[in-house]
Amino acid sequence: MSGAIPNYLDVLNGEQREAVLHGGNSEAGTHPLLILAGAGSGKTRVITTKIAYLIREQGMDPRSILAVTFTNKAAREMAERARLIDPRAGDAMMRTFHSFGAWFLRRNADLAGLSSGFVIYDDDDAVSLLGTIIPDVPRQELKATAALISRAKDYFLSPNDPELDQIDYRPEFRKDYTRYEERLAKIGNVDFGDLIKKPVEILRSRPDLARRFHERFRVVMVDEYQDSNIAQFRLLSELAGPETYLCVVGDDDQSIYRFRGAEVKNILEFPERFSGTDIIRLERNYRSFTPILKLASSVVDHNTGRLGKTLRAERGNGKLPTLAFLPDQDEEAAFCAELIDRSVRMPEKNGRAKDSRTRDGPAMYSDWAILYRTNAQSLGFETELLRRRIPYQVVGSLKFYEREEIKDALALLALLMNPRDEVAFRRIINKPARGIGEKTLDAIMEAAYAAPPASGLSGLIGTANNLSLSAKAAAGIKAFAGFMEKARTLLAPGTKGIKPAKAAGPESPGPKNSAQESPGPKNPARGNPADSGAAIRAGEGLSICTAALIVDSGLAEYHSSHDEINGYQRIGNLQELVNAASLYPSSMEGLAEFMEHIELDRSLETDQKTESHPNSVTLITLHNTKGLEFKRVILTGLEQGIFPRDDKEGDDLEEERRLFYVGATRAMDELYLCSCALRRMYGRTIPTTPSLFLREADQTVLRVIGDVPPGFGSGRRAGSAVGGGYGGAYPYNRSFEHAPSGGAGFGPEQVSSDGRWKRGDRVFHDDQGYGAVADIAEEEDGPVIRVRFDNGQETRFLSRYQGRAFTKIGTDHV
DNA sequence: TAATCGATCTTTTTT
DNA sequence: AGATCGATTA
Numbered sequence: 001m002s003g004a005i006p007n008y009l010d011v012l013n014g015e016q017r018e019a020v021l022h023g024g025n026s027e028a029g030t031h032p033l034l035i036l037a038g039a040g041s042g043k044t045r046v047i048t049t050k051i052a053y054l055i056r057e058q059g060m061d062p063r064s065i066l067a068v069t070f071t072n073k074a075a076r077e078m079a080e081r082a083r084l085i086d087p088r089a090g091d092a093m094m095r096t097f098h099s100f101g102a103w104f105l106r107r108n109a110d111l112a113g114l115s116s117g118f119v120i121y122d123d124d125d126a127v128s129l130l131g132t133i134i135p136d137v138p139r140q141e142l143k144a145t146a147a148l149i150s151r152a153k154d155y156f157l158s159p160n161d162p163e164l165d166q167i168d169y170r171p172e173f174r175k176d177y178t179r180y181e182e183r184l185a186k187i188g189n190v191d192f193g194d195l196i197k198k199p200v201e202i203l204r205s206r207p208d209l210a211r212r213f214h215e216r217f218r219v220v221m222v223d224e225y226q227d228s229n230i231a232q233f234r235l236l237s238e239l240a241g242p243e244t245y246l247c248v249v250g251d252d253d254q255s256i257y258r259f260r261g262a263e264v265k266n267i268l269e270f271p272e273r274f275s276g277t278d279i280i281r282l283e284r285n286y287r288s289f290t291p292i293l294k295l296a297s298s299v300v301d302h303n304t305g306r307l308g309k310t311l312r313a314e315r316g317n318g319k320l321p322t323l324a325f326l327p328d329q330d331e332e333a334a335f336c337a338e339l340i341d342r343s344v345r346m347p348e349k350n351g352r353a354k355d356s357r358t359r360d361g362p363a364m365y366s367d368w369a370i371l372y373r374t375n376a377q378s379l380g381f382e383t384e385l386l387r388r389r390i391p392y393q394v395v396g397s398l399k400f401y402e403r404e405e406i407k408d409a410l411a412l413l414a415l416l417m418n419p420r421d422e423v424a425f426r427r428i429i430n431k432p433a434r435g436i437g438e439k440t441l442d443a444i445m446e447a448a449y450a451a452p453p454a455s456g457l458s459g460l461i462g463t464a465n466n467l468s469l470s471a472k473a474a475a476g477i478k479a480f481a482g483f484m485e486k487a488r489t490l491l492a493p494g495t496k497g498i499k500p501a502k503a504a505g506p507e508s509p510g511p512k513n514s515a516q517e518s519p520g521p522k523n524p525a526r527g528n529p530a531d532s533g534a535a536i537r538a539g540e541g542l543s544i545c546t547a548a549l550i551v552d553s554g555l556a557e558y559h560s561s562h563d564e565i566n567g568y569q570r571i572g573n574l575q576e577l578v579n580a581a582s583l584y585p586s587s588m589e590g591l592a593e594f595m596e597h598i599e600l601d602r603s604l605e606t607d608q609k610t611e612s613h614p615n616s617v618t619l620i621t622l623h624n625t626k627g628l629e630f631k632r633v634i635l636t637g638l639e640q641g642i643f644p645r646d647d648k649e650g651d652d653l654e655e656e657r658r659l660f661y662v663g664a665t666r667a668m669d670e671l672y673l674c675s676c677a678l679r680r681m682y683g684r685t686i687p688t689t690p691s692l693f694l695r696e697a698d699q700t701v702l703r704v705i706g707d708v709p710p711g712f713g714s715g716r717r718a719g720s721a722v723g724g725g726y727g728g729a730y731p732y733n734r735s736f737e738h739a740p741s742g743g744a745g746f747g748p749e750q751v752s753s754d755g756r757w758k759r760g761d762r763v764f765h766d767d768q769g770y771g772a773v774a775d776i777a778e779e780e781d782g783p784v785i786r787v788r789f790d791n792g793q794e795t796r797f798l799s800r801y802q803g804r805a806f807t808k809i810g811t812d813h814v
Numbered sequence: 815t816a817a818t819c820g821a822t823c824t825t826t827t828t829t
Numbered sequence: 830a831g832a833t834c835g836a837t838t839a
Contacts, residue, residue, distance in 0.1 A: 070828090070829075071828085071829080072829085096829065097829075098829045099829085122829090123828090123829095138833085138834075139832095139833065139834080140823085140824080140833085192828090192829055193829095195829080196829095256827075257827080257828075257829095259826080259827065259828090260827080260828065260829080373826070373827075374825070374826050374827075375825095375826085375827085376825070376826090396828085398828090430815095433815085433816075435815085436815095437815050437816085438815090439815095599829095600829070601829090602829095621826090621827065621828095622827075623826090623827045623828070624827090624828085645825090645826060645827090646825095646826095655827095659827080680830085681825085682823095682824070682825080682830075682831095683830045683831080684830095
């Protein structure tokens with residue numbers, strides 16, 4: 001508010017301010033800047049403030065600033081926070097590396113030899129493509145090859161590069177990679193790796209273009225630089241012209257993407273690669289209490305080859321992290337749930353808190369995060385939290401876009417974007433059955449590739465017609481071409497909301513299920529599952545075309561009738577996709593935007609949930625927590641084989657240590673660690689030993705509860721039940737863990753006495769949706785069932801009650 | 815050619 | 830426990 005320094009800079013400490021002001025209007029402007037920012041040192045604040053500062057104080061055009069992150073979430077957060085300081089920051093380009101690459105290629109598609117409507121293949125698509133190139137190879141092997149190709153691209157290695165040997169020396173690999181690239185080029189699409197690699201190649205071969213980019217982006221910033229790979233380093237190098245101000249931020253202790261080609265080398269050697277680099281260290285941690293930081297450091301200290309830094313906890317002392325030894329993973333889930341439940345229900349009254357910031361009354365669900373090593377581990381926690389009605393949110397689960405029906409629908413859209421998309425074509429051409437089997441398909445593809453530049457889909461269909469196909473196949477192809485053409489018309493400029501013609505499907509003639517223009521139908525269609533008609537409703541924008549495709553192609557009908565039990569869910573999912581499409585304009589450009597959003601950022605679903613339920617527990621993988629913080633964090637599955645994973649050693653083990661470090665330093669106030677004696681793996685229950693990291697951890701900053709396993713801890717004697725150690729603080733009480741949560745009298749019966757219900761039977765209720773019979777009891781009025789609905793609600797019903805609102809739809813064998 | 819069954823593996827982490 | 834692959838059948 002006064003003097004030379006504007007007030008938004010006042011909240012910064014010395015180093016932070018130095019980092020923000022660096023490269024001001026002096027000649028130092030050309031000096032690159034490396035910010036080594038420890039966990040919780042206010043890194044994001046520095047970046048966002050710096051962006052605002054450049055605009056405000058240096059008069060920089062926001063459009064000439066490029067800020068690159070690694071996750072979409074981080075990009076969004078950065079944009080949001082920068083805008084809060086100065087609204088003009090919204091015009092700066094803040095994207096992930098991959099999203100930037102896609103943007104670059106979209107406007108230079110011709111230079112890259114891509115189809116103008118190119119689509120981005122995900123890992124799965126890449127595997128499918130490989131499958132068509134090298135047939136009769138088990139999927140697993142294809143996956144391995146696809147992974148190697150992806151790795152090669154991370155290292156900026158082309159099929160003819162001598163250094164490719166470092167990825168895999170086998171000549172077959174070189175051959176497969178070559179053919180993969182050739183095929184991808186013919187199709188005109190790209191994979192993830194291309195989003196980085198191709199822009200570099202273009203910029204190198206076109207100095208004029210590179211110069212234009214240098215003029216456009218005067219400032220380039222990179223967040224989480226420790227996780228950049230070689231290709232990304234190359235891209236950065238190409239983007240950095242002689243006048244470009246380069247600023248990268250990172251922490252070598254938080255490098256956790258080696259498996260994806262990340263090179264810590266990039267950050268370690270940055271000063272050598274870019275001469276004149278100034279280095280600023282941010283070593284004051286504002287997030288966690290001292291013991292948490294000590295614990296995290298004590299583990300990562302076992303690593304060699306670190307830059308090394310000393311993080312100071314500015315918040316001082318707080319609660320000791322708790323290490324809980326638990327019998328098995330079910331108890332682990334129960335422990336977490338109980339811990340969370342209690343903290344929310346009762347205010348902290350243990351007088352332990354010396355710092356006033358810990359005594360802030362009852363916790364919120366959103367204060368909590370449960371961290372795990374692998375996605376599969378989320379399931380147990382979900383079940384338990386659902387059971388206890390504790391709201392939660394799973395971050396980064398891609399489940400939605402991995403569903404078969406969704407991938408099918410997306411394949412239709414992809415084919416609309418790029419008619420040469422072989423992978424998409426193969427996926428849906430015979431779904432529903434159009435009499436085109438593998439043989440026919442191969443013939444069609446061969447003809448299509450042999451023919452001179454296919455004039456799009458019609459060209460392909462044309463070639464297909466020249467083949468001697470069965471009558472059924474010929475008719476199928478023709479119908480296919482028909483609805484694709486119609487969908488294309490819907491996207492043509494000037495076309496407005498034509499309804500999808502009819503609900504396709506052999507035995508549901510007539511337009512009775514035709515889509516209507518009801519604005520924004522938010523909920524999946526529901527009704528009596530006995531009606532097999534699939535009702536997909538189009539709202540506005542792109543959803544009209546999407547719905548038309550899904551219905552006209554017969555996909556809706558296919559999925560609803562194919563899967564007796566989940567058919568309705570599938571329709572619901574398709575409806576959700578249609579709804580998502582409604583946000584985009586009904587045009588080819590709108591479609592491109594929609595596809596790109598889906599391909600690059602699959603977290604869309606989670607965002608919606610966060611908005612609708614802001615107060616919920618976060619379930620998240622350790623990798624996904626990068627850049628996040630929570631008041632209370634539970635680190636789960638600290639067992640050998642889980643975390644760290646199996647026989648990790650050397651550099652891989654060091655990476656796991658850093659992962660531990662990242663996880664632990666997410667915690668602001670409280671940190672809990674869980675280790676189970678038994679764990680279910682591959683469907684078997686296996687005894688485990690505590691994680692190596694628990695041994696390496698500084699025991700003086702740990703409070704241990706539960707049954708300490710034999711041989712753990714240097715001083716303590718093995719086997720001594722630490723009963724006294726619970727000290728009343730152990731929030732987990734075995735006695736009510738196994739007590740029935742609902743009404744009394746429910747037993748282990750499998751079948752109700754009147755034979756109407758079996759445990760596990762699936763039901764559908766008009767208000768509650770889907771559910772399953774959880775328990776059966778016999779009462780004087782007759783059998784009573786308890787139904788647990790998928791939405792978490794539990795309700796009891798008399799067995800004989802089964803009206804319109806409530807129907808049995810099948811049996812789930814448990 | 816489609817659908818179903820059983821045997822046989824597997825399981826990181828993500829743009 | 831779940832996916833995937835191969836073989837067998839309608």
